[in-house]
Amino acid sequence: MSQLDKVLETLDSDRQGALDRLFELLRFKSISTDPAYAPDCARAADWLVAQLQGLGFQASSRPTAGHPIVVAKAKAARADAPHVLIYGHYDVQPVDPLELWTSDPFDPRVVETETGRQIVARGAADDKGQLMTLVEACRAFRANGGLPCDVTFLFEGEEESGSTSLPDFLAANAKELKAGLMLVCDTNMWDRETPLITCMLRGLALEEVVIRGASRDLHSGMFGGPAVNPIHVLAKIIAGLHDETGRITLPGFYDNVPELPEEIEAQWAALKFDAKAFLGDVGLSIPAGEAQYSVLEQIWARPTCDVNGIVGGYIGAGSKTVLPAQASAKFSFRLVGKQNPQAILETFRDYVRESLPADCEAEFLSHGASPALSLPFRSEAILRASRALEAEWGRPAVLAASGGSIPIVGLFKRELKMDTLMVGFGLDDDRIHSPNEKYELSSFQKGARSWARILSALAA
Amino acid sequence: MSQLDKVLETLDSDRQGALDRLFELLRFKSISTDPAYAPDCARAADWLVAQLQGLGFQASSRPTAGHPIVVAKAKAARADAPHVLIYGHYDVQPVDPLELWTSDPFDPRVVETETGRQIVARGAADDKGQLMTLVEACRAFRANGGLPCDVTFLFEGEEESGSTSLPDFLAANAKELKAGLMLVCDTNMWDRETPLITCMLRGLALEEVVIRGASRDLHSGMFGGPAVNPIHVLAKIIAGLHDETGRITLPGFYDNVPELPEEIEAQWAALKFDAKAFLGDVGLSIPAGEAQYSVLEQIWARPTCDVNGIVGGYIGAGSKTVLPAQASAKFSFRLVGKQNPQAILETFRDYVRESLPADCEAEFLSHGASPALSLPFRSEAILRASRALEAEWGRPAVLAASGGSIPIVGLFKRELKMDTLMVGFGLDDDRIHSPNEKYELSSFQKGARSWARILSALAA
Numbered sequence: 019m020s021q022l023d024k025v026l027e028t029l030d031s032d033r034q035g036a037l038d039r040l041f042e043l044l045r046f047k048s049i050s051t052d053p054a055y056a057p058d059c060a061r062a063a064d065w066l067v068a069q070l071q072g073l074g075f076q077a078s079s080r081p082t083a084g085h086p087i088v089v090a091k092a093k094a095a096r097a098d099a100p101h102v103l104i105y106g107h108y109d110v111q112p113v114d115p116l117e118l119w120t121s122d123p124f125d126p127r128v129v130e131t132e133t134g135r136q137i138v139a140r141g142a143a144d145d146k147g148q149l150m151t152l153v154e155a156c157r158a159f160r161a162n163g164g165l166p167c168d169v170t171f172l173f174e175g176e177e178e179s180g181s182t183s184l185p186d187f188l189a190a191n192a193k194e195l196k197a198g199l200m201l202v203c204d205t206n207m208w209d210r211e212t213p214l215i216t217c218m219l220r221g222l223a224l225e226e227v228v229i230r231g232a233s234r235d236l237h238s239g240m241f242g243g244p245a246v247n248p249i250h251v252l253a254k255i256i257a258g259l260h261d262e263t264g265r266i267t268l269p270g271f272y273d274n275v276p277e278l279p280e281e282i283e284a285q286w287a288a289l290k291f292d293a294k295a296f297l298g299d300v301g302l303s304i305p306a307g308e309a310q311y312s313v314l315e316q317i318w319a320r321p322t323c324d325v326n327g328i329v330g331g332y333i334g335a336g337s338k339t340v341l342p343a344q345a346s347a348k349f350s351f352r353l354v355g356k357q358n359p360q361a362i363l364e365t366f367r368d369y370v371r372e373s374l375p376a377d378c379e380a381e382f383l384s385h386g387a388s389p390a391l392s393l394p395f396r397s398e399a400i401l402r403a404s405r406a407l408e409a410e411w412g413r414p415a416v417l418a419a420s421g422g423s424i425p426i427v428g429l430f431k432r433e434l435k436m437d438t439l440m441v442g443f444g445l446d447d448d449r450i451h452s453p454n455e456k457y458e459l460s461s462f463q464k465g466a467r468s469w470a471r472i473l474s475a476l477a478a
Numbered sequence: 479m480s481q482l483d484k485v486l487e488t489l490d491s492d493r494q495g496a497l498d499r500l501f502e503l504l505r506f507k508s509i510s511t512d513p514a515y516a517p518d519c520a521r522a523a524d525w526l527v528a529q530l531q532g533l534g535f536q537a538s539s540r541p542t543a544g545h546p547i548v549v550a551k552a553k554a555a556r557a558d559a560p561h562v563l564i565y566g567h568y569d570v571q572p573v574d575p576l577e578l579w580t581s582d583p584f585d586p587r588v589v590e591t592e593t594g595r596q597i598v599a600r601g602a603a604d605d606k607g608q609l610m611t612l613v614e615a616c617r618a619f620r621a622n623g624g625l626p627c628d629v630t631f632l633f634e635g636e637e638e639s640g641s642t643s644l645p646d647f648l649a650a651n652a653k654e655l656k657a658g659l660m661l662v663c664d665t666n667m668w669d670r671e672t673p674l675i676t677c678m679l680r681g682l683a684l685e686e687v688v689i690r691g692a693s694r695d696l697h698s699g700m701f702g703g704p705a706v707n708p709i710h711v712l713a714k715i716i717a718g719l720h721d722e723t724g725r726i727t728l729p730g731f732y733d734n735v736p737e738l739p740e741e742i743e744a745q746w747a748a749l750k751f752d753a754k755a756f757l758g759d760v761g762l763s764i765p766a767g768e769a770q771y772s773v774l775e776q777i778w779a780r781p782t783c784d785v786n787g788i789v790g791g792y793i794g795a796g797s798k799t800v801l802p803a804q805a806s807a808k809f810s811f812r813l814v815g816k817q818n819p820q821a822i823l824e825t826f827r828d829y830v831r832e833s834l835p836a837d838c839e840a841e842f843l844s845h846g847a848s849p850a851l852s853l854p855f856r857s858e859a860i861l862r863a864s865r866a867l868e869a870e871w872g873r874p875a876v877l878a879a880s881g882g883s884i885p886i887v888g889l890f891k892r893e894l895k896m897d898t899l900m901v902g903f904g905l906d907d908d909r910i911h912s913p914n915e916k917y918e919l920s921s922f923q924k925g926a927r928s929w930a931r932i933l934s935a936l937a938a
Contacts, residue, residue, distance in 0.1 A: 220699065224797040233761030238784055239680065239882020242812050243767035243776030244757060249785040249807075250720065256713035297704060301693030303837040307703035316703035324698050325709040326800050327791035337684040337808055337845035339882075340786050347709070348797055352702050377763040385797035422699020422799075 021163050022474045028158040029466050036154045036466065037128070037137075037459075039069065043108070043146050044126040044139040050085055050109035051179040059085040059175045062108045066090075066173055069153065073160050075171065082183035085109060085175030089195070092156075095164025099477050103170045103197035103436065105426060106149030106204070107177035110141035111451045118453035128459060133210065135459040144450035147457035148203040148442055149173065151465035158470060166477035170197055181426060188433040196434050199399055199476070202427065203469070205442035208289065208416040210458065213407040213468065216440035217400060218318065218392035218419035219427060221353035223363050224385035227252070227370055228346040231378050235331075236341040246375050248345040249330045255373045256347065259323050263309040266323050268365045274356035278319055282395055282417055286314050289416060318419030322352040348385070352421065359387035388428050391438070392419075399439050399476065406471035407441070410464060415441075441472065481623050482934045488618040489926050496614045496926065497588070497597075497919075499529070503568070503606050504586040504599040510545055510569035511639040519545040519635045522568045526550075526633055529613065533620050535631065542643035545569060545635030549655070552616075555624025559937050563630045563657035563896065565886065566609030566664070567637035570601035571911045578913035588919060593670065595919040604910035607917035608663040608902055609633065611925035618930060626937035630657055641886060648893040656894050659859055659936070662887065663929070665902035668749065668876040670918065673867040673928065676900035677860060678778065678852035678879035679887060681813035683823050684845035687712070687830055688806040691838050695791075696801040706835050708805040709790045715833045716807065719783050723769040726783050728825045734816035738779055742855050742877055746774050749876060778879030782812040808845070812881065819847035848888050851898070852879075859899050859936065866931035867901070870924060875901075901932065 019027075029036070046062035049055040063079040063086040070077040070090035077090035088108070093099075113123040121127060126139035137147060152171075159165045172195060176182050188195065208214045229248040236245050261267055278286070293313035297303055307316035316322075330345025332338035351362055363384070370380050393400050395417050407415040427438045443461035444450070489496070506522035509515040523539040523546040530537035530550035537550035548568070553559075573583040581587055586599035597607060612631075619625045632655060636642050648655065668674045689708040696705050721727055738746070753773035757763055767776035776782075790805025792798035811822055823844070830840050853860050855877050867875040887898045903921035904910070 220702075222699075222799070224799075226797070231762065236760060237882060238782070238786065238810060238812065239682075239880070240777070241760070242680075242782040242784055242810075242881060243780055244753070244765040244773045245760065245762055246764065246766040247784050249788050250716060253713040253716035253785070253788075256710060257717035260710065293704070297837075300696060300701070300705065301837070302691065302705055304706065304835050305704040306706040306835065313704045317700070320703055322698070322702040324702055324707050324801060325713070325791065326698065326798055327793045327802070328709050328713075328805065329789050329793040331785065331787035332808065333787045333789040337686070337810065338786055339682070339684075339810055341784060342786070345788065348792065350698060350702075350797065350799055352698065375764050375766065377757075377761070420699070421702060422697060 021166070022470065024162040025155070025158040025470045025474070026467055028161050029154065029463070029470060032158070033463055036150070036462070040137070040147060040150045040462065041126045043150065044141055045124055047124050048109045048141070048175065049112050050176050052112060056085065059109060063088050063173070063175060066108060070171060073157055080187070082187055084183040087175065087183065087187055088171065088173040090171040092165055092169050094166055094168050094477065099167050100199065101168035101170070101197040102473070102476065103172060103195060103200045104152050105172050105200055105202045105430070106152065107145045107174050108149070109175040109178050110144070110146070111178050113140050113453070115453065120454055129456070136456040137459055137462060138454055138456045140455055142455050142457035143444045143448040144455065145177070145204050147462050148444065148465065151443065151462060152201065152203055152469050154466040155469035155473060158466070159473070166474050168197070170195060177426070181429070184426065185429060185433065188429065192434055197436065200430050200436045200438040202438050202440045203442050203465070205440045206444040206446060207442070207461070208418070210445055210460070211411065212413055213411045213415040213441070214418050215400060215403055215407070215415050216420050217395055217417050218354065218390060219423050220321070220419070220421055221357065221359060221388050221390035222423050223351040223353060223359040223387035224348070225363055225366060226346060226348045226383040226385060227255075228344055228381040228383070229374070229378055230344045230381070232341065232343050235343050238339040238341050241341055245341050246378055247341050248378065249342060251374065251378055252328070252330065252345045252347055255370055256325055258373065264307050266321070268362070268369055270365060271321070271362065274358065275321055276355040278315070279395055285414070285417065286318070287312070289314070317421040319354055321354050321357060324350050326350050354390045355392075357390065359389055363387060388423065391427055391431055393437050393439060399437070402475040402478070403439055403441060403472045406475040407468055410468045410471055441468070443468070482930065484622040485615070485618040485930045485934070486927055488621050489614065489923070489930060492618070493923055496610070496922070500597070500607060500610045500922065501586045503610065504601055505584055507584050508569045508601070508635065509572050510636050511572060516545065519569060523548050523633070523635060526568060530631060533617055540647070542647055544643040547635065547643065547647055548631065548633040550631040552625055552629050554626055554628050554937065559627050560659065561628035561630070561657040562933070562936065563632060563655060563660045564612050565660055565662050565890070566612065566631070566633050567605050567635065568609070568633050569635040569638050570604070570606070571638050573600050573913070575913065580914055589916070596916040597919060597922060598914055598916045600915055602915050602917035603904045603908040604915065605637070605664050607922050608904065608925065611903065611922060612661065612663055612929050614926040615929035615933060618926070619933070626933050628657070630655060637886070641889070644886065645889060645893065648889065652894055657896065660890050660896045660898040662898050662900045663902050663925070665900045666904040666906060667902070667921070668878065670905055670920070671871065672873055673871045673875040673901070674878050675860060675863055675867070675875050676880050677855055677877050678814065678850060679883050680781070680879070680881055681817065681819060681848050681850035682883055683811040683813060683819040683847035684808070685823050685826060686806060686808045686843040686845060687715070688804055688841040688843070689834070689838055690804045690841070692801065692803050695803050698799040698801050701801055705801050706838060707801050708838065709802060711834065711838055712788070712790065712805045712807055715830055716785055718833065724767050726781070728822070728829055730825060731781070731822065734818065735781055736815040738775065739855055745874070745877060747772070749774070777881040779814055781814050781817060784810050786810050814850045815852070817850065819849055823847060848883065851887055851891055853897050853899060859897070862935040862938070863899055863901060863932045866935040867928055870928045870931055901928070903928070
């Protein structure tokens with residue numbers, strides 16, 4: 019019997035123990051955004067330290083300007099094993115409106131439903147249930163000959179309130195925390211039978227543009243006609259950014275945008291993503307992105323340019339015959355592949371400047387930029403995790419992307435130069451941040467087994 | 479010696495008397511916007527009543543919800559003479575900042591300057607000095623055989639505070655006030671030697687458009703790409719309203735826009751309007767209107783379409799990755815000739831609807847519409863007034879237009895179906911509404927002579 023088989027057997031035989039431990043963690047009211055719950059956050063951190071010390075980890079709760087960060091380290095059974103940093107967060111969202119909960123959010127219970135048993139509590143899915151899948155996997159290894167990888171746990175207590183203390187903490191402890199790969203268990207499955215690895219996160223570049231024309235607001239009776247209208251100039255700039263097919267017109271914009279590998283394209287097509295339902299849920303029916311790509315590709319794998327806000331002239335009730343002196347808009351670019359945020363912003367600024375009448379000027383305000391993050395679909399980590407998940411779930415893992423950024427993944431990439439393997443067992447209907455948050459019991463149990471298989475595969 | 483010659487001689491010989499009377503009127507602190515000066519307004523109205531009664535007019539001060547309106551009527555010496563309604567206002571703007579006045583605003587004086595003598599006081603030009611040119615002209619006719627026209631004076635006391643009581647007053651007294659032509663002396667000359675008749679006022683149609691896409695604001699990470707962005711839709715609508723030459727693209731928009739008569743075009747060209755200085759004063763250098771028209775034509779004789787305000791999405795500090803559910807803009811059209819405001823708004827709404835993706839919708843909010851107002855350049859009233867002014871000033875009157883609307887002209891047109899002849903003797907440097915307001919003594923004296931000539935010409 020292999021070590022992994024023994025580990026899986028242990029996980030199966032200790033299901034009640036694992037659930038009891040998760041329930042203990044769920045009972046802490048670790049609401050990070052409300053200072054009244056700071057002692058609860060500290061107690062949750064201490065509980066994790068005690069748990070990990072019990073598993074032979076060197077663990078401590080480190081003070082920060084906010085809530086403590088738990089760091090725990092243990093070596094693998096063999097030398098020269100790979101080193102993984104496991105990220106999670108023990109804090110949770112507030113529970114209001116409390117009256118919509120069917121039971122106390124901090125008194126976890128298992129509820130029977132038609133689709134299976136669910137753990138109902140604040141934090142069940144986000145992120146206490148998910149982080150405990152990794153702790154339980156490590157526990158089972160310790161009971162069966164030791165860890166397959168060097169493991170560092172890092173659990174923060176401010177993810178739900180902006181991870182305020184984390185950047186300084188990473189900078190101050192970079193050497194201690196640096197590992198070969200980060201594992202994050204804070205994402206979802208494709209559906210309740212199909213595991214998913216999030217391989218790519220789109221990047222983001224944010225730029226505000228202020229267009230200025232006349233030196234003051236003008237009366238449209240006196241000046242309407244000959245005086246340039248900055249709102250018109252801005253509208254033309256916005257309208258010129260996309261062609262009729264939804265493609266972005268900036269020169270070289272698509273230079274570093276990779277086409278999907280054929281097998282990924284085929285896999286995504288086979289998912290039969292219900293684009294109609296996806297758009298229909300928000301009252302839309304016509305995909306607005308690049309016409310030659312599917313809706314799923316438009317979200318997961320294609321870059322975008324959007325105006326997130328625009329303002330100019332008179333915006334109160336009624337009317338005012340003013341020709342405004344300025345108008346402004348906030349632009350954002352979602353980036354993929356190797357697109358360089360700074361180069362794209364430079365091209366954008368050139369385009370804006372070239373679009374200006376000679377008596378107008380543009381001011382640019384940058385609100386941050388970060389490149390896309392990805393583990394190549396064919397990388398060793400993805401391939402190993404993928405096989406491990408298939409072994410557990412009996413079907414291939416979806417190699418997916420996420421249209422949005424996940425700030426901590428970018429943070430670890432910048433501060434520690436680490437790539438992240440994102441695997442999680444949440445479901446879209448877990449009601450995270452909402453009343454009656456739940457985590458499927460199967461997610462918890464098969465999640466721990468999945469991580470056991472992944473940790474084993476990464477070390478093989 | 480003709481009646482007109484005698485009238486002009488009387489005006490010349492009674493210059494001091496006319497100035498004394500104007501000074502009396504200027505001493506009333508008839509600031510309409512400040513209730514503290516309501517008694518002063520009433521006294522100014524009473525003074526006008528007494529003056530006009532002294533000239534044989536049936537005159538009275540009529541109470542309103544605000545300040546009184548003076549109405550005075552007198553018949554011409556001969557029967558079947560034309561009937562003119564003369565509009566003016568006896569109220570003035572506040573005087574602050576008082577410290578910037580070089581003398582008491584309500585203690586009028588004549589000041590010698592390099593360019594001539596000036597009457598300095600609040601209301602000297604706007605509108606007490608101007609309205610008294612008409613009163614003095616009538617006085618001189620009464621002293622020399624009688625009025626050439628039936629004359630009704632209407633002097634309001636709320637022009638500087640919104641003419642609040644006037645619409646109801648006109649509606650209630652329409653039959654009494656109706657005349658063949660309205661005369662208004664509240665406009666400027668082209669320069670200190672060149673008289674000007676304002677023949678056209680642009681109309682105005684105001685329409686707000688709200689574009690709605692998704693049923694709620696969306697996260698641009700989750701939906702960026704496939705979800706339509708109402709700001710982009712709106713920008714495209716705005717950008718599509720003008721072609722590369724500044725021409726408005728709405729079908730049929732120019733159908734009822736008259737080309738200028740050749741002689742007017744030639745006259746305007748001969749004015750050598752300094753477009754560079756006009757735009758330079760507000761920090762601009764490049765005319766933005768229809769490329770084939772001069773700046774003066776763009777303001778006076780060409781229609782426009784402008785966005786006066788736009789708003790959508792996040793407009794606070796920094797950035798927010800939102801795809802807004804809606805965006806809106808306030809549009810205004812300046813209209814000329816026989817352009818029909820309702821027809822143009824209908825064409826505009828059709829254009830907006832046709833520009834919408836099928837899953838977006840537009841809401842329209844109308845904020846009022848009024849057609850352009852004009853006396854045809856070749857109309858009898860313009861021709862007669864023009865010849866009269868040329869006789870007085872020794873050069874042809876500029877037949878001009880005004881890019882903005884003058885609310886009371888539209889009001890009389892709507893309520894009493896009357897056209898308005900706008901002649902005035904103000905200058906651009908009269909500092910109306912500002913400290914040290916002045917009216918040229920020559921404007922006052924030659925203004926009265928000009929009206930004598932015009933009244934005589936209208937009756938000829």
